[in-house]
Amino acid sequence: MTATDSTRVAAEPFDPFELKDVVSGNIRDPYPRMRELRLQSPVHVGPVDLGDEEPIPLDPSAIPPVTVFGFDEVVQVLRDNETYSSSVYEGVMGTVMGRTILQMDEPEHRMSRALVSQSFRSKVLERWEEQLVAVVVNELIDSFIARGHADLVREVTFNYPAQVIAHILGLPRADYPRFQRWAIELTSLAANWDRGMAASAALRVYFCAVMEERRSVPGDDLISDLVRVEVEGERLEDEEICSFLRLLLPAGVETTYRATGNLLLGLLGDRPQFDALYHDRSLYAQAFEESLRWEPPVTVILRRATRDTELAGVPISAGADVALLLGAANRDERKYVDPDRYDMFREVRQHVGFGFGVHVCLGMHLARMESRVAINTLFDRLGPFTLDPEAEVPHIEGMAFRSPLSLPVVFQAP
Amino acid sequence: MSEHMDVKIDWDRCMGSGNCVFWAPGTFDLSEDGHAVVTDVGATDEDRLRIAAEGCPVGAISLWRDGREVALNEKEE
Numbered sequence: 020m021t022a023t024d025s026t027r028v029a030a031e032p033f034d035p036f037e038l039k040d041v042v043s044g045n046i047r048d049p050y051p052r053m054r055e056l057r058l059q060s061p062v063h064v065g066p067v068d069l070g071d072e073e074p075i076p077l078d079p080s081a082i083p084p085v086t087v088f089g090f091d092e093v094v095q096v097l098r099d100n101e102t103y104s105s106s107v108y109e110g111v112m113g114t115v116m117g118r119t120i121l122q123m124d125e126p127e128h129r130m131s132r133a134l135v136s137q138s139f140r141s142k143v144l145e146r147w148e149e150q151l152v153a154v155v156v157n158e159l160i161d162s163f164i165a166r167g168h169a170d171l172v173r174e175v176t177f178n179y180p181a182q183v184i185a186h187i188l189g190l191p192r193a194d195y196p197r198f199q200r201w202a203i204e205l206t207s208l209a210a211n212w213d214r215g216m217a218a219s220a221a222l223r224v225y226f227c228a229v230m231e232e233r234r235s236v237p238g239d240d241l242i243s244d245l246v247r248v249e250v251e252g253e254r255l256e257d258e259e260i261c262s263f264l265r266l267l268l269p270a271g272v273e274t275t276y277r278a279t280g281n282l283l284l285g286l287l288g289d290r291p292q293f294d295a296l297y298h299d300r301s302l303y304a305q306a307f308e309e310s311l312r313w314e315p316p317v318t319v320i321l322r323r324a325t326r327d328t329e330l331a332g333v334p335i336s337a338g339a340d341v342a343l344l345l346g347a348a349n350r351d352e353r354k355y356v357d358p359d360r361y362d363m364f365r366e367v368r369q370h371v372g373f374g375f376g377v378h379v380c381l382g383m384h385l386a387r388m389e390s391r392v393a394i395n396t397l398f399d400r401l402g403p404f405t406l407d408p409e410a411e412v413p414h415i416e417g418m419a420f421r422s423p424l425s426l427p428v429v430f431q432a433p
Numbered sequence: 434m435s436e437h438m439d440v441k442i443d444w445d446r447c448m449g450s451g452n453c454v455f456w457a458p459g460t461f462d463l464s465e466d467g468h469a470v471v472t473d474v475g476a477t478d479e480d481r482l483r484i485a486a487e488g489c490p491v492g493a494i495s496l497w498r499d500g501r502e503v504a505l506n507e508k509e510e
């Protein structure tokens with residue numbers, strides 16, 4: 020598909036689930052195999068068989084890749100950003116998104132991140148909470164509430180993060196459908212490279228035009244913030260802003276949609292925990308963080324060794340690509356009791372679902388807030404909803420990205 | 434309990450993630466220049482302080498009692 024095609028198609032309504040086969044793998048439970056491999060060793064050198072048809076994307080370089088399965092080992096790598104560089108993302112991500120903080124090392128990363136991070140602080144985000152996220156979610160609920168049943172993935176979680184980002188960027192409403200389509204096409208790039216690249220090119224042109232506009236007529240939105248921001252005399256170049264905005268789609272839309280679905284599935288699968296949160300919303304933080312431990316939507320991130328080193332006694336060669344299995348680390352039996360269970364009341368709250376170290380998720384406060392508002396709004400509008408007994412029991416699937424593809428529920432709106 | 438706890442933040446390490454503020458908003462805040470500051474140690478119970486310290490992505494938070502550093506990273510009981 021060419022850029023022109025994608026612009027045209029984008030204006031038409033579409034069923035997002037036509038793309039379902041390309042937005043995730045279909046592995047249901049990779050965790051027993053990961054456990055097996057972790058018990059052999061928390062660190063493996065050379066290819067590993069995780070039972071997936073598409074292996075984790077590693078450069079087929081001469082240096083054997085490394086895969087890390089243990090919690091402490093993943094944390095050790097993420098805290099040592101000198102030995103383990105983020106430049107590994109230059110290849111694919113750099114080509115698609117342009118140069119972003121994701122692929123930068125220190126000290127460049129720190130400076131660049133400081134410029135964008137002001138807009139992602141929880142205090143700054145408060146302004147979006149009521150007038151924006153709640154409005155978006157309420158609108159989605161309006162469209163099905165009379166029906167008494169709904170698929171919460173198709174009708175809520177899949178849609179709201181892209182709309183929230185579109186609002187935060189101050190994009191005109193008429194542009195939402197194509198924006199969401201570009202977002203999906205960009206994120207499913209691994210499945211369809213040409214279509215993803217076309218979406219990326221289209222987004223670049225689109226964002227650059229919006230940026231020009233905001234320079235002359237600033238508004239109360241993220242793009243206006245980014246063209247104005249200044250830290251210690253440094254400002255963001257246009258190209259940097261364009262790249263960063265494109266990064267927000269795969270980083271901020273798909274992750275949040277999947278995370279909200281995983282939390283809902285964890286709750287719906289365990290009624291006492293659902294009821295506990297329903298009646299005491301102050302449990303939200305631990306309920307959400309536990310869902311990110313149990314089923315992180317992003318299960319793997321990458322680094323590249325800058326020098327010969329050793330991890331858990333396993334030698335690693337300079338230049339080796341290192342895959343950090345966040346999902347495996349989050350279920351390390353050396354750290355968590357009964358790690359496969361979703362349990363919001365467990366003792367240990369620390370997890371690596373948002374990554375760790377200097378590249379820890381920039382959007383974590385936004386993601387936490389979005390998901391909290393979505394869950395609260397669902398509770399308030401639908402009452403204590405339950406899984407639809409007539410429908411197939413939903414499950415989480417995928418490999419690099421994981422979440423349920425549907426969440427059929429029934430309810431009696433209060 | 435918490436009266437005896439002391440919290441230190443290593444500003445050379447802190448990268449302003451705000452994660453400590455999320456777990457213990459009564460105790461931590463972010464300054465204008467994006468560093469965490471301790472506002473009130475006693476405002477958060479010890480368990481939460483520990484979660485905040487363990488969750489710091491760059492290990493900038495240390496907890497102290499009677500002049501001795503409290504070990505973090507405990508495993509689940």
Ligand code: HEM
Pocket residue numbers: 120121122132266267270271272274275278311315316317320321371372373374375377378379380381382383385386387
């Ligand atoms: C629950 C939802 C989310 C999850 C699970 C998640 C996960 C992650 C992870 C694991 C990383 C680390 C990548 C690495 O170190 O290689 C990361 C980084 C990042 N995330 Fe998120 N994310 C989420 C939501 C968001 C949102 C809503 C945004 C923004 C709108 C966002 C923006 C970013 C950015 C810009 C980075 C790069 C930070 C850096 O390199 O310094 N994320 N995220």
Ligand code: SF4
Pocket residue numbers: 442446447448449450451452453454468469488489490491492493494
């Ligand atoms: S969690 Fe750590 S890095 Fe983040 S603001 Fe607090 S002290 Fe700083």
